[in-house]
Amino acid sequence: MYDFEYATPTTVDEAVSILAENGEDARILAGGTDIIAQLKENRRVKVLVDVKKIQETTALSYHSAAGLSVGAAVPCCEAYETEEIAAAYPGLTDAMTLIGSIQIQSRATITGNLCNSSPAADSIPAMIALGAVAKIVGPNGEREVAVDSFCTGPGQNVLENGEFVLSVHFPAPAANSGGFFLRFIPRNEMDIAVANAAAYVVLNDAKTHFESARLAVGAVAPTPLLIEEAGSLLAGKEIDDDIIQQAADLAKGQANPITDMRGTVEQRIHLAGVLSKRAINGAVQRAKES
Amino acid sequence: MATKTEDYLGKTDYKVVGTRPIRHDGTDKVTGRAIYGADVRMSGLLYGKVLRSPHAHARIKSIDVSKAEQHPGVKSIITVADLPLQEDRIAELGEGAANLTHLRANVLADDKVLYHGHAVAAVAATSLNAAEEALHLIDVDYEELEPVLDVRKAMESDAPLLIENQTTSSMGEDTGTKSNVSTHFQHKLGDAEAAFAAADIVVEREFDTATVHQGYIETHNATGHWSTDGTVTVWCSTQGSFTVREQVAQLLDLSVSRVKVVPTEIGGGFGGKIRVYLEPLAAVLSKKTGRPVQLVMTREEVLQATGPTAGSYIRCKMGAKKDGKLVAAEAYLAYESGGFPGAWAAPGSMCIFAPYDIENVTIDGYEVLVNKPQTMAYRAPGATNAAFASETVIDEICEKLGTDPLEFRLANSSKEGTRRADGPVFPRIGHEECLKAALNHPHYKSKLEGPNRGRGVASGFWFNVGLKSSAAASVNTDGTVSLVEGSTDIGGTRTSIAMQLAEVLGIPAEDVKPSVVDTDSVGYTDVTGGSRTTFATGWAAYEAAQDIQRQTIGRAAKLWEISEEDVTCEEGVYRSKSDPSKSMSFKELAGKLDDTGGPLVGRAAVDPAGVGGAFATMIVDVEIDEETGKIQILRATLCQDVGKAIHPSYVEGQMQGGVAQGIGWAINEEYFYNADGRLANGSLLDYRMPTALDLPLLETEIVEVPNPGHPYGVRGVGEVPIIPPPAAVANAVYQAIGTRMEVLPMSPARILEALWAKGNGKS
Amino acid sequence: MARKTHVTTTINGEETQFLCEPRNTLLEVLRDDLDLTGSKEGCGNGNCGACSVILNGRVVDSCLVLAVETEGADVQTIEGVATPEGLHPLQQKFLEHAALQCGICTPGFIVAAKALLDREPNPSEERIRLWLAGNLCRCTGYDKIIRAVMDAAETMETA
Numbered sequence A: 001m002y003d004f005e006y007a008t009p010t011t012v013d014e015a016v017s018i019l020a021e022n023g024e025d026a027r028i029l030a031g032g033t034d035i036i037a038q039l040k041e042n043r044r045v046k047v048l049v050d051v052k053k054i055q056e057t058t059a060l061s062y063h064s065a066a067g068l069s070v071g072a073a074v075p076c077c078e079a080y081e082t083e084e085i086a087a088a089y090p091g092l093t094d095a096m097t098l099i100g101s102i103q104i105q106s107r108a109t110i111t112g113n114l115c116n117s118s119p120a121a122d123s124i125p126a127m128i129a130l131g132a133v134a135k136i137v138g139p140n141g142e143r144e145v146a147v148d149s150f151c152t153g154p155g156q157n158v159l160e161n162g163e164f165v166l167s168v169h170f171p172a173p174a175a176n177s178g179g180f181f182l183r184f185i186p187r188n189e190m191d192i193a194v195a196n197a198a199a200y201v202v203l204n205d206a207k208t209h210f211e212s213a214r215l216a217v218g219a220v221a222p223t224p225l226l227i228e229e230a231g232s233l234l235a236g237k238e239i240d241d242d243i244i245q246q247a248a249d250l251a252k253g254q255a256n257p258i259t260d261m262r263g264t265v266e267q268r269i270h271l272a273g274v275l276s277k278r279a280i281n282g283a284v285q286r287a288k289e290s
Numbered sequence B: 001m002a003t004k005t006e007d008y009l010g011k012t013d014y015k016v017v018g019t020r021p022i023r024h025d026g027t028d029k030v031t032g033r034a035i036y037g038a039d040v041r042m043s044g045l046l047y048g049k050v051l052r053s054p055h056a057h058a059r060i061k062s063i064d065v066s067k068a069e070q071h072p073g074v075k076s077i078i079t080v081a082d083l084p085l086q087e088d089r090i091a092e093l094g095e096g097a098a099n100l101t102h103l104r105a106n107v108l109a110d111d112k113v114l115y116h117g118h119a120v121a122a123v124a125a126t127s128l129n130a131a132e133e134a135l136h137l138i139d140v141d142y143e144e145l146e147p148v149l150d151v152r153k154a155m156e157s158d159a160p161l162l163i164e165n166q167t168t169s170s171m172g173e174d175t176g177t178k179s180n181v182s183t184h185f186q187h188k189l190g191d192a193e194a195a196f197a198a199a200d201i202v203v204e205r206e207f208d209t210a211t212v213h214q215g216y217i218e219t220h221n222a223t224g225h226w227s228t229d230g231t232v233t234v235w236c237s238t239q240g241s242f243t244v245r246e247q248v249a250q251l252l253d254l255s256v257s258r259v260k261v262v263p264t265e266i267g268g269g270f271g272g273k274i275r276v277y278l279e280p281l282a283a284v285l286s287k288k289t290g291r292p293v294q295l296v297m298t299r300e301e302v303l304q305a306t307g308p309t310a311g312s313y314i315r316c317k318m319g320a321k322k323d324g325k326l327v328a329a330e331a332y333l334a335y336e337s338g339g340f341p342g343a344w345a346a347p348g349s350m351c352i353f354a355p356y357d358i359e360n361v362t363i364d365g366y367e368v369l370v371n372k373p374q375t376m377a378y379r380a381p382g383a384t385n386a387a388f389a390s391e392t393v394i395d396e397i398c399e400k401l402g403t404d405p406l407e408f409r410l411a412n413s414s415k416e417g418t419r420r421a422d423g424p425v426f427p428r429i430g431h432e433e434c435l436k437a438a439l440n441h442p443h444y445k446s447k448l449e450g451p452n453r454g455r456g457v458a459s460g461f462w463f464n465v466g467l468k469s470s471a472a473a474s475v476n477t478d479g480t481v482s483l484v485e486g487s488t489d490i491g492g493t494r495t496s497i498a499m500q501l502a503e504v505l506g507i508p509a510e511d512v513k514p515s516v517v518d519t520d521s522v523g524y525t526d527v528t529g530g531s532r533t534t535f536a537t538g539w540a541a542y543e544a545a546q547d548i549q550r551q552t553i554g555r556a557a558k559l560w561e562i563s564e565e566d567v568t569c570e571e572g573v574y575r576s577k578s579d580p581s582k583s584m585s586f587k588e589l590a591g592k593l594d595d596t597g598g599p600l601v602g603r604a605a606v607d608p609a610g611v612g613g614a615f616a617t618m619i620v621d622v623e624i625d626e627e628t629g630k631i632q633i634l635r636a637t638l639c640q641d642v643g644k645a646i647h648p649s650y651v652e653g654q655m656q657g658g659v660a661q662g663i664g665w666a667i668n669e670e671y672f673y674n675a676d677g678r679l680a681n682g683s684l685l686d687y688r689m690p691t692a693l694d695l696p697l698l699e700t701e702i703v704e705v706p707n708p709g710h711p712y713g714v715r716g717v718g719e720v721p722i723i724p725p726p727a728a729v730a731n732a733v734y735q736a737i738g739t740r741m742e743v744l745p746m747s748p749a750r751i752l753e754a755l756w757a758k759g760n761g762k763s
Numbered sequence C: 001m002a003r004k005t006h007v008t009t010t011i012n013g014e015e016t017q018f019l020c021e022p023r024n025t026l027l028e029v030l031r032d033d034l035d036l037t038g039s040k041e042g043c044g045n046g047n048c049g050a051c052s053v054i055l056n057g058r059v060v061d062s063c064l065v066l067a068v069e070t071e072g073a074d075v076q077t078i079e080g081v082a083t084p085e086g087l088h089p090l091q092q093k094f095l096e097h098a099a100l101q102c103g104i105c106t107p108g109f110i111v112a113a114k115a116l117l118d119r120e121p122n123p124s125e126e127r128i129r130l131w132l133a134g135n136l137c138r139c140t141g142y143d144k145i146i147r148a149v150m151d152a153a154e155t156m157e158t159a
Helices: A012-025 A035-040 A076-080 A083-088 A090-096 A110-116 A123-129 A228-234 A241-254 A265-289 B005-009 B026-031 B100-107 B128-135 B151-155 B192-198 B241-251 B279-289 B299-305 B345-351 B383-401 B405-411 B431-440 B493-505 B533-560 B586-590 B648-667 B724-737 B748-757 C026-033 C089-096 C106-119 C125-134 C143-158
Strands: A005-007 A026-029 A047-050 A060-063 A067-071 A133-138 A141-146 A151-153 A164-170 A177-184 A195-203 A210-218 B046-052 B058-064 B074-078 B090-092 B097-099 B119-125 B139-144 B167-170 B173-178 B181-189 B201-209 B221-226 B232-236 B259-263 B293-296 B312-320 B326-338 B360-369 B453-462 B469-475 B481-485 B512-516 B567-570 B573-576 B583-585 B601-606 B614-625 B630-641 B698-703 C005-011 C014-020 C052-055 C058-061 C074-076
Touching (some): A012 A026, A012 A164, A026 A035, A076 A083, A076 A090, A090 A123, A090 A177, A090 A195, A110 A164, A123 A210, A210 A241, A228 A241, A241 A265, B058 B119, B074 B279, B097 B100, B119 B128, B119 B279, B181 B345, B192 B312, B192 B360, B232 B279, B279 B293, B312 B345, B345 B383, B345 B453, B383 B724, B405 B431, B405 B453, B431 B614, B431 B630, B431 B698, B469 B493, B493 B512, B493 B533, B493 B648, B533 B567, B533 B573, B533 B586, B533 B601, B573 B586, B614 B724, B630 B724, B630 B748, B648 B698, B648 B724, C014 C026, C026 C052, C058 C106, C106 C125, C125 C143
Parallel strands (some): A005 A047, B167 B181, B481 B512, B630 B698, C005 C074
Antiparallel strands (some): A060 A067, A177 A195, A195 A210, B058 B139, B074 B119, B221 B232, B221 B293, B312 B326, B453 B614, B469 B481, B469 B601, B573 B583, B614 B630, C005 C014, C052 C058, C052 C074
């Protein structure tokens, strides 16, 4: 590992100024499960900015009306072990309980997963489906960016020089709603997704029709994708296998994957469809049980 | 049919053998106190790192270390020029022979790099980070060459040659033809061609198996100290301290007495920790710096540059009569040797048809150079690949005949007197007993229902080895015995060896204190490999105990002032035949050592023949997700002839571990090389060994057909359990989805393609 | 040479001070500076669990924690699992069930399993398998490990 400096700012302003001063040579440390692994692969960093001493990053709050706010340094386990969060956001919980091992979940954060911006990130489709918004702080103050437009390419995102994500916000779940996330990996644990999918659906009171739906897929394009057409298709439709299959086919249609050691183009496109269907079905099931 | 121990060995009522004592080294290993190779600490220690080739195939034009030498933490940098030149000769190294030129060039590349990760230079520095930084400062000028990674492409006449003067040896004769094929051999029994012509059913298929790694969780390591008196000490995790001594001595042009190897605890080996990689580097770097030097590989280095086992291409053809008799078999086995010549098709060919009594067999084997790490032994090396082919073909024959696959195997099973195609005639073996155990197992009798589920079976054979072992044991005055031996303990063998000594002396296993010691402290002992340790070192312990007992009888005679002939010893109790009032225990006798002549030491060195081959039969149930192609293992059972289980828990452990690895080969494990020949999955993230969540509880049925060649009937148990799983899983997959899988691993992508080819499963 | 930072942390109940560079991982400091070599490095990137330690009550891979991050933290390693009175039930059950062969993964498994039983005294087989999926064992096929953890849980429940 190359040498680097370690900074522990205690305020947002302090962190922003270190980041602004060092540009690309500064990196954020929260859970460390990506950045430390990258440093071991000889990634060069001048200063590692540990944001865990900034109070806002460790805040975790949920109100049934205001929704959920997850600070940048809140590890996955802390969020999913909070019962009301797990109950209100099962789709997000699915993702957080699948990222790496229990050991990884003790440290890894969804903000880190977002900022690492891997096309195969597990929590990003879950966040997109739930309509999550990232709160970004930087030299010009605060701004909010929807998670569905946060990533711009593999390992790339909208963050500008001096900026970092302070927290991620999720709207309160609607009545008669359900969320679901799943991924496909060759083993039963510990792999990077070959493909993944998340769905969030809101049903009518009779739970016979979709009021609205959001479907997102990952590892099938340079960034995780929101399949907006799937949402439009499902809205107002009666729940049946056929319409769900059509929605899943829209995800397949938008998939634009690569072949690598983790999967082939054909396999990933196919899985985008299979997983989308399963995600929507899973979300519907949960909405019906809600 | 005789299957009981007494039929061969006259004894079954053991007191220690067959029990399950807690292993002697257990407490140290559950508390973190056990010292493994990377845990060795000493004052003045320097840290070493190895510079490795980024290319799969290249000529080294120059190496410039001048910038790296300026790094303030760097103490020494070495290249192949620092290793004495070797003649191009074959040397016996304690575990098979090796060409010393190749051994040297694998430790540090000479002229050419032959695989991604091939060692090029080594640095010793004051810290690990300094050593790593120095690696970035070494300039190597490479002329890149075209790599060849596929075994069949490497065999083509216009393939790029790895070792430019390599010629093919065919049937023991040098053909003079330059080729990546280093060896071709043939085994022939009867007339296969004629028998195929007369067969009613003939099945022929082609198979490919991936390059896979042994996957031990501890990475390679070595700590070397070259003393000013000209002796070298090496601490390392190895399967064989004496073979490391031999290899280091040969490479550094030293007599063996100047090298001492101290084996630390070892974190797994499976065949991959026999050949030296870091040990000579640690020694030479220590010589140059005057300080001890430690090198520890990263996981990426382990995957890039050590092991792996041979990937292969196999054609297999078998013929049977309508009455269910196998009459002919033919195999063509081409195995990857990696960057230097190897010999893994050889054991594969010894095992491929060995479970069956077939009169007409032809087997052709080819050892082939490819731009991958030099392939090494891995748990029944070569046999798993081979059985994947033959056991799949047999399953298809059973299907065509409409016969139960276990009954068919039983009807055609090898037995005592059957001649293997490679020559040997079987002594008493237990394949039939394994098959019967499987037929009667509740697993096989249970119903498997539900869509996309299937059950498969397969058998495997491994010959096991004997080789040389030594042991010495000293009696303590409190009645315990301290046992020293030279076999690295990878899975509880201190205990299985100590138990054999305890059985003879009639003392509890806990009263033996076994230690694995260095090469200066015990007689020559071969590697922990070939499933030989409990067999051969156990035999040495048995003989050492006999040596003790001869002496304790003498001591009793002296004490009682009677003749030795008048003393009997049974289960640790010494008695006078003529005077029933005279009796004492081993412990009491030990308390009187000082009165009867002083210290008492037993010793033995053995080189046993009488190795007992091992068979195993597996039953496995799978379920396939037809939308994703993923296999779940629902239930797995292994029935294995172990001869005699000395410590049944550790025998079961070997069976379960072998099955788990075989399942890993079956469903996910493989090396991914990109088009340039660079390893893409050099991590435990993407080299996918099974996790706890990928396996069910693994059922074991210990079958005991004692090996008449061992005092307690022991056969080796470690290797054979890896052989059946890939074929058994493939046969189960066929039952589930109706496709014969011909490629390992049967990854989700490959199953999905198979489903698509059948026209189902695609959404 | 990089400057070092002074860190004060509690390791196995004892206040411990050490100096480290920012790039030193917790695993490196434990093994190389504090001679706590029971935590092992199997992969270096969080995929094998051999370096598992309990950090502020949660099991983590110490290869993916910087030592400087542990200022003021509570760290439990394998060396702190047994007491002077004897082995932890998990350690005892690992021995009784022969749940180790080479033993290199054993400290990580015991630490991770302890973290589980500290939280959930009576986990199912499936739950144990999931919890331990981040700990690789190449020798045992996990069978005896799972049995040992289930037995230890039962023993601790009835104790």
